[in-house]
Structures are given as C-alpha cells and as structure tokens.
Amino acid sequence: MARTGRRPGNQDTREAILRAARETFAEKGYDGASIRTIAAGAGVDPALVHHYFGTKDDLFLATVGAPLDPAVVVGAALEGDPDGLPERLIRTFLGVWDNPVTGKAALAIVRSAVQHELSARMMREFVTTRIIRRILTRLPIDPAEIPRRGALLASQAVGLIMVRYVIKLEPLASAPPEDVVAWIAPTIRRYLFEPLPLPGGPAEPGG
Amino acid sequence: MARTGRRPGNQDTREAILRAARETFAEKGYDGASIRTIAAGAGVDPALVHHYFGTKDDLFLATVGAPLDPAVVVGAALEGDPDGLPERLIRTFLGVWDNPVTGKAALAIVRSAVQHELSARMMREFVTTRIIRRILTRLPIDPAEIPRRGALLASQAVGLIMVRYVIKLEPLASAPPEDVVAWIAPTIRRYLFEPLPLPGGPAEPGG
Numbered sequence: 001m002a003r004t005g006r007r008p009g010n011q012d013t014r015e016a017i018l019r020a021a022r023e024t025f026a027e028k029g030y031d032g033a034s035i036r037t038i039a040a041g042a043g044v045d046p047a048l049v050h051h052y053f054g055t056k057d058d059l060f061l062a063t064v065g066a067p068l069d070p071a072v073v074v075g076a077a078l079e080g081d082p083d084g085l086p087e088r089l090i091r092t093f094l095g096v097w098d099n100p101v102t103g104k105a106a107l108a109i110v111r112s113a114v115q116h117e118l119s120a121r122m123m124r125e126f127v128t129t130r131i132i133r134r135i136l137t138r139l140p141i142d143p144a145e146i147p148r149r150g151a152l153l154a155s156q157a158v159g160l161i162m163v164r165y166v167i168k169l170e171p172l173a174s175a176p177p178e179d180v181v182a183w184i185a186p187t188i189r190r191y192l193f194e195p196l197p198l199p200g201g202p203a204e205p206g207g
Numbered sequence: 208m209a210r211t212g213r214r215p216g217n218q219d220t221r222e223a224i225l226r227a228a229r230e231t232f233a234e235k236g237y238d239g240a241s242i243r244t245i246a247a248g249a250g251v252d253p254a255l256v257h258h259y260f261g262t263k264d265d266l267f268l269a270t271v272g273a274p275l276d277p278a279v280v281v282g283a284a285l286e287g288d289p290d291g292l293p294e295r296l297i298r299t300f301l302g303v304w305d306n307p308v309t310g311k312a313a314l315a316i317v318r319s320a321v322q323h324e325l326s327a328r329m330m331r332e333f334v335t336t337r338i339i340r341r342i343l344t345r346l347p348i349d350p351a352e353i354p355r356r357g358a359l360l361a362s363q364a365v366g367l368i369m370v371r372y373v374i375k376l377e378p379l380a381s382a383p384p385e386d387v388v389a390w391i392a393p394t395i396r397r398y399l400f401e402p403l404p405l406p407g408g409p410a411e412p413g414g
Contacts, residue, residue, distance in 0.1 A: 114321040114373055124374050151370055151379040152390055158374070159366020163358055166321055167331050167365070172358040175406065182404040183359055187394045197389040199382065 016042040017049055021063040026121040030060060030129045064126045065112075067105035068096060071134035078138055085139070086188035087181050094177040097161060107165055110158070127154050139192065148199075152191040160184060223249040224256055228270040233328040237267060237336045271333045272319075274312035275303060278341035285345055292346070293395040294388050301384040304368060314372055317365070334361050346399065355406075359398040367391060 020041030024033040035056055039046040053059040061069055073096060077088035097103045109126070112119035132150035141149055160180070163169045172180065190196075227248030231240040242263055246253040260266040268276055280303060284295035304310045316333070319326035339357035348356060367387070370376045379387065397403075 110369075111321050114318050114369075120374055124376055127374065127376060148378050148390070151376045154374070154376055155366040155370040155379060155391075156363055156394070157366065158369040159362040159364065162317075162321075162365040162369065163362040166327055167334065167361070168327065169331055169334060169358045169361055171355050171406070172362060179404075179406045183355075184362075186397060187363070190393060197386075199378070199386045 013042070013044060013048065014052055017044060017052060017059075018063055021053075021059055022118065022122065025060060025063055025125055026118045030125045035059070060126075060129070064122050065105060065109055066126065066130075067102040070130050074135055078135070082140070086185040086192065090181045090184055090188060091177060093157065094180060097165065098177060103165065107161070110161060110166075136192075141192065145196070148196065149191055152196075153188060156184065156187050156191065220249070220251060220255065221259055224251060224259060224266075225270055228260075228266055229325065229329065232267060232270055232332055233325045237332045242266070267333075267336070271329050272312060272316055273333065273337075274309040277337050281342055285342070289347070293392040293399065297388045297391055297395060298384060300364065301387060304372065305384060310372065314368070317368060317373075343399075348399065352403075355403065356398055359403075360395060363391065363394050363398065 017038065021033070021038045024038045024041055027033075028037070033056070035046050035049050038059070039049045042049070049059065053062055057069075074089060074092050077085070077092045080088070097106060109119075109123060113123040114120070127150070131154070132146060136146045136150050136153075137143070160172070163172050164180070165173075167173075175183075224245065228240070228245045231245045231248055234240075235244070240263070242253050242256050245266070246256045249256070256266065260269055264276075281296060281299050284292070284299045287295070304313060316326075316330060320330035321327070334357070338361070339353060343353045343357050343360075344350070367379070370379050371387070372380075374380075382390075
C-alpha cells in the first residue's frame with residue numbers, strides 16, 4: 001500500500017496504478033489484462049483500482065489518456081440513415097479533433113504512440129477495442145472483414161489527423177469541416193461497405 | 208569560420224550548416240531560403256555550403272534527413288500506362304518504406320515532425336516541394352487542384368505509414384505489398400484524378 005497521508009499519497013497511488021495499467025495493457029493487451037494483475041503490479045488492493053478508476057474500461061481510457069470514449073461519442077452518428085453514415089462519422093470525428101481541449105488530448109495520444117513503443121501498443125489496443133470492436137461491429141459488415149476494414153478506416157483517419165493537425169498541409173489544415181467531410185467520405189464509405197479485393201487476390205475483382 | 212583542424216572542424220562546420228539550414232527552411236520555407244542566408248546563419252562562406260552539400264535541393268534533402276529524393280524514386284512509376292499509375296506509386300512507396308534502411312530513415316522524419324514544430328514545418332515543406340510540386344505537376348491534373356489533391360494524397364499516404372509501421376495494426380501491418388496496393392489504389396486514384404466536390408459546395412456534386 002502506498003504511503004499514508006492525504007493528497008500526495010492518493011496521487012502516488014493513482015500514478016502507481018496508471019503505471020501498472022500501462023505496462024499490463026501494453027504487455028497483455030486489453031483482453032488479457034485484469035484489474036487483479038494491475039492492482040498487484042501497483043501493490044494495491046483491486047478494490048482501490050475500482051475506487052479510483054471505475055471499470056476496466058474506464059481505467060483503460062484513463063491509461064491511454066483518451067479525452068472521450070469513441071464508442072460513446074459516435075453513438076448518435078451510428079443511428080439514422082445508413083447512406084449518410086460515413087459523413088456523420090467524419091463530422092463527429094472532426095468535432096472532437098477540431099475542439100481545442102479534446103483535440104489537444106487526442107493529439108497527445110498520437111504523439112506518444114510515435115515516440116514510445118509502449119504507447120504505440122496502447123494505441124493499437126485502443127483502436128482495436130474501442131473503435132474497431134465497439135463501433136464496426138454495430139455496422140452491417142461481415143465480421144470476417146472487420147479487422148481489414150477497420151485498419152483501412154484507421155489509415156485514413158490517422159492520416160487526416162497527421163496532415164490537418166501535425167504537418168498542417170493546406171488546404172486540409174484549415175478547410176471547413178464540411179469540405180473535409182465531402183472529400184473524405186467516399187474513402188470511408190468504400191473502406192467500410194464496398195467490396196474490397198481479397199487478400200492475395202487480383203488487384204481488382206473482376207478486373 | 209569554424210575552428211581549424213581536420214575532421215572535428217569539418218564535422219562542426221557541417222553541423223552548423225545543417226542547423227542554420229533547418230532554421231532557415233523552417234522559417235522562410237524552401238522558396239524563401241537562400242544558400243547565402245543559410246551560410247550567414249552558419250557563419251561560413253556560401254561556397255562552403257555548396258562544397259559540403261551541393262545544390263539547395265541536396266541541402267534540403269540532407270536537412271530533412273530524407274534517405275532518397277521522392278521525385279527521383281517515383282520517376283519510373285510516372286512513366287507508362289496512366290491507368291496503372293496509382294498502383295505503381297503505392298508499390299514504389301512501399302518499396303521505400305518496407306526497406307529496413309530507407310524505411311527507418313523515413314520514419315525518423317515522421318517521428319521528428321510529430322515531436323517538434325520546426326520538424327513539422329520541414330516535413331510540410333518537404334511534402335509540398337518534393338512530392339506535390341515535383342510529382343503532381345507531372346501528372347494530368349488541373350494546376351488549381353494540385354494543392355487539395357496533394358493534401359488528400361498525403362493524408363492517405365501518411366496514415367498508411369502510421370498504421371503499418373507505427374501503430375502496427377493488423378492486417379495492414381504485415382499484409383503483402385500487393386494486397387496493400389489493391390486496397391489503397393482506388394483511394395489514391397480518386398484523390399489524384401477523379402472529380403472531387405468543390406470547397407464550400409454540396410457534399411456530392413450533382414447529389
């Protein structure tokens with residue numbers, strides 16, 4: 001148990017839990033990590049982990065530093081007319097990233113992933129469990145195709161982040177959200193819903 | 208002039224030139240930077256800059272740390288059947304990035320851009336002058352559309368790098384190059400050659 005005393009002690013315990021969680025999630029993945037293992041790594045009781053961070057889900061989000069839970073944020077975008085889904089997804093995505101507070105926190109995750117192998121593994125777990133597993137499974141997509149479609153979706157989404165917010169290449173850096181939506185949506189639509197060539201198959205099906 | 212003496216002196220001078228070049232390119236952009244200004248910043252004669260680094264082009268590539276000149280690398284890909292151009296571009300791109308030596312050097316540029324504002328500006332100059340200006344201008348694209356098409360191309364290319372080499376999300380992380388080519392080519396084709404909605408226009412032209 002961390003040292004006694006009020007605030008500093010609590011802060012130390014929180015930090016120890018986050019450190020143990022980071023190592024455990026990165027090493028074992030989201031599914032393999034348990035609150036029990038994380039608590040043991042931090043030298044605290046599992047109940048204390050729940051006390052400070054809530055569920056394993058909440059702890060994972062806190063460990064990654066995610067300002068929001070993507071599955072919750074896109075909830076509304078998933079409802080309604082399926083035809084307009086890609087547009088709604090990009091609009092919601094830009095709402096988070098264009099916002100100074102949530103955008104800054106989200107960018108910190110990307111920066112960290114590029115600098116540290118551990119953080120890169122955390123980001124991979126985050127994309128896999130939070131975005132691919134929680135969002136793509138709610139869409140009319142063949143389950144066998146979800147990993148590939150998810151990775152392609154991530155490639156366009158992360159690239160948009162890099163060009164708009166890091167490299168700041170114009171006109172993407174300062175284009176109004178609705179322009180970005182219009183330019184990118186057909187790519188997202190194809191990655192999510194349209195036929196893709198099979199792995200190892202011909203470059204274009206029927207081509 | 209840097210201190211006298213053989214090797215260490217030369218090394219110091221090279222470093223001083225690279226440092227001055229980095230600051231000058233980042234501050235004034237590729238076009239605004241002159242060998243004269245860079246030499247003054249390094250406290251050396253312009254002739255010495257040319258002696259060590261060749262042309263302004265060569266110095267720029269050395270300053271960015273680019274392992275290759277993209278315009279030279281894709282030279283062959285630009286020739287031949289225009290229909291297969293996106294596939295050839297991605298194939299060439301993956302050839303550089305999948306190669307352990309050039310891939311590592313290229314990844315260092317991305318890592319640096321994410322960490323330092325100065326490096327991000329250098330990467331922006333690099334993409335603008337080396338890729339957009341040198342490659343896209345050789346393609347049958349309306350010049351007014353080149354910046355937008357270039358930024359969209361960059362968004363997919365940088366995102367592919369991030370997902371395949373940094374976050375390492377499967378199946379993109381270890382898919383054979385030809386699969387990646389087949390999955391990504393239609394996106395590159397659309398960004399380069401197909402109609403895009405006008406800025407501020409309706410989400411889909413005629414839609």
